[in-house]
Amino acid sequence: MSGPAMRWVSTAAGGSRSAPDSERIPLTGMLLQAGERPSRSAYLFLRPAGAWHLMPLEEAIVARGIDLLAVSTRYARNEALAVVERGLLDVGAWIRFARTALGYERINLLGWSGSGTQAAFYQEQATRPTVVATPDGAPLVLADAGLESADGLVFLGAHTARARLLADAIDPSIGCEEDSETRDGSLDLYAAGAATPPYDPGFLAGYRAAQLARVRRISGLARERLSRGRLDPFVVPRTMADPHFLDPSIDPNGRAAGRCWLGSPALANISPAGIARVATPEAWLSQWSIDDSQVDAVRSVASIDRPLLVVENGADDAVPPAHLRETFAAAASPDKTYRVIPGASHSYAGQPAELDDVANLVCGWAAERD
Numbered sequence: 012m013s014g015p016a017m018r019w020v021s022t023a024a025g026g027s028r029s030a031p032d033s034e035r036i037p038l039t040g041m042l043l044q045a046g047e048r049p050s051r052s053a054y055l056f057l058r059p060a061g062a063w064h065l066m067p068l069e070e071a072i073v074a075r076g077i078d079l080l081a082v083s084t085r086y087a088r089n090e091a092l093a094v095v096e097r098g099l100l101d102v103g104a105w106i107r108f109a110r111t112a113l114g115y116e117r118i119n120l121l122g123w124s125g126s127g128t129q130a131a132f133y134q135e136q137a138t139r140p141t142v143v144a145t146p147d148g149a150p151l152v153l154a155d156a157g158l159e160s161a162d163g164l165v166f167l168g169a170h171t172a173r174a175r176l177l178a179d180a181i182d183p184s185i186g187c188e189e190d191s192e193t194r195d196g197s198l199d200l201y202a203a204g205a206a207t208p209p210y211d212p213g214f215l216a217g218y219r220a221a222q223l224a225r226v227r228r229i230s231g232l233a234r235e236r237l238s239r240g241r242l243d244p245f246v247v248p249r250t251m252a253d254p255h256f257l258d259p260s261i262d263p264n265g266r267a268a269g270r271c272w273l274g275s276p277a278l279a280n281i282s283p284a285g286i287a288r289v290a291t292p293e294a295w296l297s298q299w300s301i302d303d304s305q306v307d308a309v310r311s312v313a314s315i316d317r318p319l320l321v322v323e324n325g326a327d328d329a330v331p332p333a334h335l336r337e338t339f340a341a342a343a344s345p346d347k348t349y350r351v352i353p354g355a356s357h358s359y360a361g362q363p364a365e366l367d368d369v370a371n372l373v374c375g376w377a378a379e380r381d
Contacts, residue, residue, distance in 0.1 A: 127169020
């Protein structure tokens with residue numbers, strides 16, 4: 012079987028439909044077509060700040076006859092600057108481009124991992140816009156942006172919010188951001204003599220409270236930097252210490268104990284590769300602050316009436332299954348479907364059978380609604 016036809020495409024996003032050219036942001040993406048004639052519908056596979064060209068899932072979907080437009084926002088490969096609300100302008104530009112320039116009749120948002128949360132947030136704001144400013148106070152009236160609703164939404168191994176994911180993963184053993192090497196050993200999951208799984212409920216309650224306190228402390232520092240006009244990025248060490256990684260009895264699924272999607276949690280916790288490691292004050296408040304971020308998939312899906320497919324990866328080593336189940340329970344759509352892919356990890360790495368299963372599922376779902 013020959014591979015999909017691929018070509019780079021580009022469009023631009025601005026603050027509103029009438030924004031002058033000087034305010035428009037150039038965007039690029041990759042269009043994958045199943046054949047010489049485009050399909051009637053297409054998946055818009057978006058990444059909030061990544062540039063995932065190409066993941067195996069994208070080609071697997073196109074091989075089953077549905078075109079796919081893989082895109083990112085203005086923050087491609089620059090998550091440290093990403094303000095989610097501004098990224099919604101870019102999603103809106105891609106939907107308009109897919110309909111007007113590419114001629115697709117139906118556009119479904121394919122939201123995997125963090126892009127699922129952004130897809131839900133976009134659809135909410137396209138349906139019932141409420142945002143009038145970014146969390147740092149900069150004005151941004153999304154009701155004036157002309158955001159077009161997508162026709163359907165797939166929530167694939169996606170968490171409810173980055174802020175919520177971080178609140179459960181940040182290392183609470185750091186009590187002072189200016190002195191991250193001095194730590195509370197009783198809250199260090201990876202220290203010699205640390206508590207071991209299965210964790211006592213009392214220990215978990217104290218641990219979660221300390222995590223929340225650290226997130227709020229960093230949010231306070233971000234606000235203080237903004238007040239002084241400090242917009243440069245800052246570093247947040249040790250953000251990969253969720254007891255869920257070590258204790259499979261916490262929100263159980265088929266994942267392996269002592270592993271996460273980045274490998275060893277202990278090593279990921281001290282490496283530069285974890286979540287939320289670098290952020291500007293604006294990006295921190297928009298993405299990671301539990302009290303300031305406006306992104307909440309559970310709230311968003313309560314405002315969405317378009318078809319919704321929620322897919323839980325049965326051995327997800329990044330997103331706890333409770334995130335997907337809570338999102339599905341809150342969804343208002345009269346056409347909503349929940350499916351589990353047994354044994355599937357977060358990214359389907361080295362899992363061709365599970366990759367086939369998820370591709371068949373999302374393509375079948377879209378074809379039924381054509």
